[in-house]
Amino acid sequence: MLRPAVTGCSTSTIGQAHPAGGELPNAAAGRDYAACTDGNCEVLVTKTVDLSAGGRGDLDTLSITHIGRGGVDYELKGAHGGGSGNLTTGRVSTFYEGGGGSGDVPQPEAQTSVLAVRPTGASAVGAVAQPVSGPPGPPPESLVPHIPGFGG
Template sequence: MARNWFTPLLLLVVTGCSASTTGQAHPAGGELPDAADGRDYAACADGNCEVLVTKPVDLPAGGRGDVDTLSITRIGPAGVDYELKGAHGGGSGNLTTGCVSTFYEGGGGSACYSGAVPRPEAQTGVLAVRLTGASGAGAVVQLVSGPPGPPPESLVPHIPGFGG
C-alpha cells in the first residue's frame, strides 16, 4: 500500500517587500487614510473589509482563502506582522505598504509594487490582504476575497507523480 505523504497545508512563506513605495507609507505620527469599516472588525467575517487597527487584533476571515483568522500581532511604521489560522494549517509573515499578500488552500504569495498599489481583484478561493496605510500608531488593513471554492487552476501546485 502506497503512503500518501502529501497533505494540503496552508504553507506560508511571505515576507515584507523592499520595493519603492513612494507615497504609500505614512510616516510615524502621519495621518492614516480613512478605513471604510472603521474599527468594525466583524465586517471582515465575509473576507471583505477595510479596517483601522491600532493594537494587536484578530480579524475573522470566514474561511476565505483557507484563512479563518488573520491576527495582526504587531504594528510598525511601515507595516504589520500577522499570523494566520485556517482549516488546513497556518503561517505568519509581515506585510508592508506597497505589497499585496494572497492566501489560498495549499499556498500563498506576495506581490510588491512601486507606485500605486492596485486594489486586489476578488477571486474564488483566494483571500488578498493589503495595507492602504501604516504608521507607528496604526494601519489600515484591507481584505478582498471572492466566493468560497477552489482557487484558480493557475495557483494550484502540481507535484509530478501526484496527479500533476
Template structure:
C-alpha cells in the first residue's frame, strides 16, 4: 500500500512540528523576532562617609561625615577648638560657617572643593573629581566636599 500525497504531507508536517517543538530545527518562512537592544545607564554610587553621622568623631579634628541639614559640628585638633556649621543644604553643595580660635569664615562649598582655614587667612582648591583627603597641617583646618547626592553631602574635615 502506497501512502497518498496527502498522507505524506501530513506525516512531513507532523515531523516538522515535532522537530521545532523539540528544538531540533526551524520551519522556513516563520517570522523570527528581531533581537532587542537594552540600554542601561549607570549612575555612580552615592559617596558614603566613613564616620556616617557621628559628628562626635570630629572632636579630634579629623572626620568624614554625612550631613543632610543644618548641623553644628564641634572641632578639635591643632586648629584649636571651634565649630563647623552647615547652615543650608543645596542640591550641589552647602552654605557653611566656621568659627575657630584664630580664624573662621562663611560661604558656600560646592563640587569637589577643599577649603583651608588658618590664622591670618585661608584658601581653596577645586577639581573635576574627588581628590584624596587633605594632608593634615599644624594649625590648619581643611574642609573637603567629597560629594553631594540626594540631599546629603559628605564632608572631610582634617586638622593637623
C-alpha cells in the first residue's frame, strides 16, 4: 500500500490562528513524518502535507490539504489519474487500483497494494492521520473487478 514517506511539506499552515481552546490531538509519532516511511504510522497534521504512496494502491501521493473538525480533505495523485475528497474522522477509507471505499471499521487493515487511511482526533487546528499499507503488488482478489466473460 502507500509507503507514506513524506515527499514534501508545504510551508503554509492549515490552521493559521489557533482558536481559543483549540487543543492539538495526540499522535503516536507526533509530527515525525519520517515515521511513515514504512507505510504505517500515526502522525499529527497541522499544515499541508504530501505523503508518498510509492505506487501502492496505484497512487504516488496522498496530500492532506485541509483540516476541519469533521475530518481532512485530501488529493490523490497516481500514474493513472487521481482524485480528491474528504476523509471523515473515525472512518477508514481505502484506496486501491481502480477503486476505493469508506466504512466504519475499528482499525485500518494492511493489505497488499491497498492504502487505508483513518483520520482521528480532528480539531480546528490539527488532525491525526493514520495511514496503513501493505507491500506493493496486485490488490487482493476480492478487490479486483471481474468482467463477465473474461476469465471468470
